[in-house]
Amino acid sequence: MRPDWDDYFIEIAKVVSSRATCMRRRYGAVIVKDNVIISTGFNGSPRGVPNCIDTGRCTRKELNIPSGERYELCEAVHAEQNAIINGSPERMKDATIYIAGFEEDNTFAEGTPCLLCKRMIRNAQITEIVYLRKDGSLLRTKAADLLDRKAAIIYPERRN
Secondary structure (H helix, E strand, O other): OOOOHHHHHHHHHHHHHOOOOOOOEEEEEEEEEOOEEEEEEEOEOOOOOOOHHHHOOOHHHHOOOOOOOOHHHOOOEOHHHHHHHHOOHHHHOOOEEEEEEEEOOOOEEOOOOOHHHHHHHHHOOOOEEEEEOOOOOEEEEEHHHHHHHHHHHHOOOOOO
């Protein structure tokens, strides 16, 4: 059976994640506009910096730092960031980004972007995010909604 577009592009994001160089989680991102791939990215060390999987060292893992904390100790650039860096700014306007990730044990990782990636997605004028959830389902959301919800959680008294 022929997959719908969301399933098609999330499968490509899964394949892109296979190039990731992080020891903890592998993520892949695909930016798409009008059902055409604009850019891809995976998480890993910046160009010219040794990869964690090659050195066998992960500072956050060694310090037992939970997911989502102390990113300043991590060498990696996130998959979403790499896809945005590698894409044409003009083509990203009104595009969709697909994100898929895997834990060390190959189970699905939650694909919701971190706060910095949400800002970068918004700044790149990408309007929709489709990501793979830990339970294997897909979630489609507007980029603006993710930031607005986060702001409401951090600043519950704030009204826009």
